[in-house]
Amino acid sequence: MAFDPRFQGIPRPVNVGFMALTAAAAMLFNMLPWRDVIGLPDLLALVIAFWCVHEPRKMGIGFAWALGLLMDAGNGALMGQHAFAYAILAFGAIALHRRILWFSPWAQAAHVLILLVASQLLMLLVRMAAGGAYPGLGYFIGPVIAAALWPVATYVLLLPQRRPRHSDEPRSI
């Protein structure tokens, strides 16, 4: 599993309900009424990238696309804009998933940074082509912060899988 010297055991299989819950929580964070906060991380993109890296058979391009469509409708953005960016993000994460987990968490974050910036850049290009206003360079602070949260996401999102199988068994974490 992930690069984690403390964890020796075999992790439990992922719970699909937990994956859906994290995606919903990330979307809730994105929909909080942030005013004009610059450099707001797109947590949903981070969660999608995370599950595509860790569970590429359960989280795929199609789900990422559908989540993007929900974001578009909720944000009043151009229909298909987030769906487009998230689909490409998911593809990049799935393409990387075999090698990325051999790196240390911060090196993984660097990989993810490139994916997140690329998806953000795609959205920028799409919106500029559709006649939107240029939001300024602060737009690219968000992906940097999101990538910096990757080690945190690795710890938090894998917690349920690291529980011991039986409550009387000694904890291996």
Added chain:
Amino acid sequence: MDYQPPPFFSRGPAPLVRLMFFISLAVLLMVLDARFRYTESLRQVVAVVVYPLQRLALLPVDLANGAADYFTSLVTLKHENEQLKTRQLESANDLLTLESLRAENVQLRRMLDAQEQLPRKATFAEILYMSRDPFSRKVVIDKGSQQGLQTGQAVIDDVGVIGQVTRVYPLLSEVTLVTDREQAIPAQIVRNGLRAVVYGGSDPGTLELRYMPTNADIQNGDVLVTSGIDGTYPEGLPVARVVKIERDAAYAFAKVSCVATTGPDRHRQVLVLAYDWKQPPPPPQAADQAPKPAAKAKRPKRP
């Protein structure tokens, strides 16, 4: 018998194939939305799915507002009350004269055989949040098609125009601010009655007058109000104030920058004005166009 791998190895289409499929679907949606606005019904359906999440996301804000209200001290309220009383006294005089002026105005208009200006129906709404889309300037208000809102209605506050309802959901509406780049308002300069169209500017919070000749009579500090030509915005609502004019002989048009009179940050409460579209009189060419169908009929039909 041809060889096939056991079904538990099958993983469906290759990722690249899936990617291409979903990208083309997304591009199709984007083109349909940006160019033709065909995706509104799909958006309505998806928005209903997201609506509970949106309400949940607004909960912390409501809680914070409630707490702030609770801790407003008595002194502040007393002070505010006194201020309001004095202001009411000040405006009482104006109100009294307003009545007589209104009656006089109605009479004069009747004499001029002009259309009588009827007071419009207004809906009270509250701003819920700014849209998170960084490419446009929109706010979301808490009234929707259930409350009778329609796209195209003007949104104002006590100082001036805020924007226009551009998208209506069952319980929410999206208001495009006057500072959005895609938003245009027919306006008029108070000082000399010069008409212009105000567009959203490229910098946040600014507006601009496009296509004004370099010798146009515009000065710094000129106030722009709605001209009421389009029937969407009532006449005479302040929109913007001119702050900078750049006249360059190399360009045919002057660059006029303005700042908005009001914005969504001032108040949470806004008024949505009912759409008051009066059918324009039929154009005088109607008589000339009458024989056209006959001409059409003469055209030989294709086999």
